[in-house]
Amino acid sequence: MDKDVIEKIKILKSEYRLMDSGRLGARQEDPKDSNLEWFDYEIFRYLTGLASADGKIDKNELKLINELLEAEWTEADALLLQNKDPDFMSEIPYSFSYLVRDDAKKLKPGSKVYPRYKMYIDVFEAMGNALIGADVRLDEREIRGMSSFLMGLREYAGKELSKTSAGASAIESKDKPSFEAVDKADDKQESIESLYKMIGLSAVKSEVSSLINLIRVRKIRKEKGIRQPEMSMHLVFSGNPGTGKTTVARTLAAIYHDLGVLSRGHLVEVDRAGLVAGYVGQTAIKTQEKIEEAKGGILFIDEAYTLVKGEQDYGQEAIDTILKAMEDNREDLIVIVAGYTELMGDFINSNPGLRSRFNKFIEFKDYDAGELLAIMESLCEENSFILDDSCRQYLYKAFEDKCAHKDRNFGNGRMVRNLFEKAMTRQADRIAEDLAALSDKELMTFKLEDFVKSMS
Numbered sequence: 262m263d264k265d266v267i268e269k270i271k272i273l274k275s276e277y278r279l280m281d282s283g284r285l286g287a288r289q290e291d292p293k294d295s296n297l298e299w300f301d302y303e304i305f306r307y308l309t310g311l312a313s314a315d316g317k318i319d320k321n322e323l324k325l326i327n328e329l330l331e332a333e334w335t336e337a338d339a340l341l342l343q344n345k346d347p348d349f350m351s352e353i354p355y356s357f358s359y360l361v362r363d364d365a366k367k368l369k370p371g372s373k374v375y376p377r378y379k380m381y382i383d384v385f386e387a388m389g390n391a392l393i394g395a396d397v398r399l400d401e402r403e404i405r406g407m408s409s410f411l412m413g414l415r416e417y418a419g420k421e422l423s424k425t426s427a428g429a430s431a432i433e434s435k436d437k438p439s440f441e442a443v444d445k446a447d448d449k450q451e452s453i454e455s456l457y458k459m460i461g462l463s464a465v466k467s468e469v470s471s472l473i474n475l476i477r478v479r480k481i482r483k484e485k486g487i488r489q490p491e492m493s494m495h496l497v498f499s500g501n502p503g504t505g506k507t508t509v510a511r512t513l514a515a516i517y518h519d520l521g522v523l524s525r526g527h528l529v530e531v532d533r534a535g536l537v538a539g540y541v542g543q544t545a546i547k548t549q550e551k552i553e554e555a556k557g558g559i560l561f562i563d564e565a566y567t568l569v570k571g572e573q574d575y576g577q578e579a580i581d582t583i584l585k586a587m588e589d590n591r592e593d594l595i596v597i598v599a600g601y602t603e604l605m606g607d608f609i610n611s612n613p614g615l616r617s618r619f620n621k622f623i624e625f626k627d628y629d630a631g632e633l634l635a636i637m638e639s640l641c642e643e644n645s646f647i648l649d650d651s652c653r654q655y656l657y658k659a660f661e662d663k664c665a666h667k668d669r670n671f672g673n674g675r676m677v678r679n680l681f682e683k684a685m686t687r688q689a690d691r692i693a694e695d696l697a698a699l700s701d702k703e704l705m706t707f708k709l710e711d712f713v714k715s716m717s
Contacts (some may be wrong), residue, residue: 269387270384270388273377277295278297299354303349303356308330308389309326309343310350310406311392311403311406311407323336326392329392353417358417360378361417361418364422365421365424381414382418386411389474393474393481404475404478408467412457412467416463419457452516452518453516456512460636461628462504462625465505465623468623469509472621480521494517494522495598495619496598496621497622497623498597498625499623500602500625501601501669502671502673502675503674506599507530510597514526517559527557528559529555529559531561535551536568536579537579545578545582549586559596559597562583562596563599565605566604566605569608581614584615598619627664627667633664633676633677634656637656638653640678647705647707655713659716680712684707684715687710691711
C-alpha cells in the first residue's frame with residue numbers, strides 16, 4: 262500500500278515540475294518558491310498535522326512520513342513548522358488552489374481527462390489513510406482531522422470549478438486516472454462522490470466522511486496485524502422530514518458495499534407498519550422477514566420511535582427481534598434508525614440494548630433558503646425545465662419566509678419537490694391551449710405565475 266501511495270505522489274510531482282518549467286503554461290506567482298516546493302512543504306504539514314492530532318507524533322508515523330516523502334524529517338522539524346503555521350489544517354493549501362485554478366483554465370467541456378485536482382484529493386486521502394493506519398493507537402481525532410481537511414478541498418474545488426462550463430464538466434467526470442488500477446478494489450469513488458455532490462448537508466458529509474475514513478484505516482490496520490477495538494456500524498439519523506436521511510442511507514449502503522463492509526449494499530426501508538403485526542407472535546415473524554431481506558445491506562427504520570408505545574404494545578417485540586438480529590448478523594447487516602431529533606433521543610434511551618448498540622448520532626439540519634433554491638434548480642435541470650431570474654428571485658424570498666416561520670412540519674427538500682410538481686401542473690395548464698405552436702423553449706420554461714399560483 263505504501264509503495265502505491267509513493268507512486269501517486271510521484272505522478273503529481275511530475276505535474277508540478279511541468280508547471281514550473283512552463284511546459285504546461287503555468288508559472289508560479291511567487292518567484293521565491295516553485296510549485297513543487299510548495300507541494301512538498303504542504304504534504305509534510307498535512308501529514309504532521311494529522312499525526313499530531315492526538316497530541317504526539319510517534320516513531321511509526323514519523324517513519325511513514327519520511328518513506329512517503331523520501332526525506333529524513335525529525336519530530337523537532339515537525340513541531341517547529343507547526344508552531345510557525347498552526348492553522349494549516351483549516352486552510353486550503355496553496356498547491357491545491359493553484360492546481361484548481363489551472364485546471365479551470367485548461368479543462369475543456371466534455372474532456373475525458375481525469376482532473377488533477379481530483380488526483381490531488383485521491384493522493385492526500387491515500388496518504389492520510391496510510392498514516393493513521395500506521396499508528397498503533399486508533400484515534401478518531403486524526404480521522405476527523407483528515408475528513409475535515411478533505412471536505413474543505415472538495416468544497417473549494419466545487420465552488421471554483423462551477424464558475425466555468427469546463428470546470429462544471431470536470432466535477433461531474435467519472436473517468437479515473439491511470440494509477441486507480443493499482444488499488445481499484447478498495448478505491449471505488451463513484452458512490453462517495455455522489456454523497457459529496459448532494460446539496461447542503463455539510464455536517465452530515467463530514468460525519469459520513471469520518472466513518473468512511475475510519476473503515477479504510479481499520480482495514481489497513483487489520484492487514485498489518487494491528488489490534489483494534491470492536492466498532493458498531495449502526496447509526497441514528499435525526500432531523501426533520503425532507504432533509505435527505507433516506508437518500509444518504511441509500512448512498513451509504515452503496516459506499517459500504519464498495520468498501521467491502523456489506524456483501525450486497527442495498528437499502529430496505531421500513532416503518533412501524535412494516536414491522537408490527539396485530540397479534541401475539543406475528544410481529545417477530547414480520548420483523549424477521551424484513552431482516553432477512555436486508556441482510557447484506559442496511560435496514561432503515563423511519564420514525565423508529567413509534568415502535569415504543571407502551572407495555573402492551575407489540576412494538577417491543579419488533580425491537581427485541583431487531584436487537585437479536587444485530588448481534589447475530591454483525592458482519593453483514595447495518596441498522597439505521599431515523600426520525601425527529603428529540604423523539605429519537607427518547608427512543609434510544611428507552612432501552613439499554615438500544616443505547617449499547619446505537620452510539621453514533623448524525624443530525625440532519627434543515628436546509629436554508631439558498632439550499633432550497635439550489636434543490637429547485639437541480640430538479641429543473643434534471644427534468645429539462647428552465648428557471649428565469651424572476652422565478653429565482655421570487656423563490657428565494659419565498660423560501661426565506663418559509664425558513665423564518667417554519668414549524669415542526671417544515672418539509673425541507675420534500676416541500677421543494679412538491680412545489681416543483683405543482684409548478685409543472687400550472688405550466689401545463691397555462692400552455693395547453695395552443696400546444697402545436699409552442700417552441701421547445703416555451704415547453705421547457707417556467708414563468709413566475711407558475712410558482713405564484715403553486716405557492717398560494
